[in-house]
Amino acid sequence: MKRLALALLLAGCADERALEAPAPVGIPGCDALDEQPVFFESTVPGSAVRRDQLGAAPQVSWTSGAPDLVFFAPIDSAARVVRVEGFDHLFTDLDGAIGDYRADLARVAIDDGAATLLVGVDSAALCALAEPPGRLPVWISSSTDTTTLWIETE
Amino acid sequence: MPPVDVEVPAPVCDVADPPPVLHYPLRAHLTSALDGVPVDVAMSHPGRMELHQDATIEVAAAPDSAAWGPALGRGEVFAETTGRTNGTPITSLLTNRLGGVAGWIRVDLLGLCTDGDLPTELTVTLSTDDDSVTQRILLGGGA
Numbered sequence: 001m002k003r004l005a006l007a008l009l010l011a012g013c014a015d016e017r018a019l020e021a022p023a024p025v026g027i028p029g030c031d032a033l034d035e036q037p038v039f040f041e042s043t044v045p046g047s048a049v050r051r052d053q054l055g056a057a058p059q060v061s062w063t064s065g066a067p068d069l070v071f072f073a074p075i076d077s078a079a080r081v082v083r084v085e086g087f088d089h090l091f092t093d094l095d096g097a098i099g100d101y102r103a104d105l106a107r108v109a110i111d112d113g114a115a116t117l118l119v120g121v122d123s124a125a126l127c128a129l130a131e132p133p134g135r136l137p138v139w140i141s142s143s144t145d146t147t148t149l150w151i152e153t154e
Numbered sequence: 155m156p157p158v159d160v161e162v163p164a165p166v167c168d169v170a171d172p173p174p175v176l177h178y179p180l181r182a183h184l185t186s187a188l189d190g191v192p193v194d195v196a197m198s199h200p201g202r203m204e205l206h207q208d209a210t211i212e213v214a215a216a217p218d219s220a221a222w223g224p225a226l227g228r229g230e231v232f233a234e235t236t237g238r239t240n241g242t243p244i245t246s247l248l249t250n251r252l253g254g255v256a257g258w259i260r261v262d263l264l265g266l267c268t269d270g271d272l273p274t275e276l277t278v279t280l281s282t283d284d285d286s287v288t289q290r291i292l293l294g295g296g297a
Contacts, residue, residue, distance in 0.1 A: 074224065104174075104234060105211075105213070
């Protein structure tokens, strides 16, 4: 019988089509955060995702590892964005309309060579914790791989 | 190839403000790309961990607004989970045409809290007829 070797293809594996672990994203510490959620863009290049053999458009999924603290929104939902000095890719002051729906699962098609969405962190909820975690996981998945995007508080 | 551990922050076990249910995207790949191979999935805490497919995870309806409408109209998914399910958990997955399997591990964190000592490690074992691999989910990895 042909032996089937099970392999969890996660961050750092050698398969050229495995998702690579993205660099951690830093957000300010609680002494620098206000009550508003902070957002940043998360992008996965289409080249990192296996093509479905049937030719269907591949998709990338994001899952919050802290559903009460981290959520997602469409990239075009941002009515106004402001870059915060000193933190790459960090935006705030988004349209409040997205704040009433906390998507903790998202699946986005690869368009123009990449899949992108906004990742939001509920600053108020995070900083209300007695011991806020120093980092929060977001799992990024294709149909066969999962990797972790870490959000780290400064 | 050894499995890679998954880390999540330790839940805050406060009954008045219970931790949300956790959904972990289980994605695995058979190095032999065979379609339709059954893969059994066993968990360390079966009373508090379940394997689900997309269709049995309950989500709240997305608002019909300018912020969400365009993305949902494109067929994208932005789902707010309710913590409930509307179907029976499963115990195995079938490989797809890419030799991969995909499912969701649902973890009842509040249930783990009320069981007594909160575990620091959960495990998920995937098995075929002649091989198996175990992945660990470490609670407290976000500290």
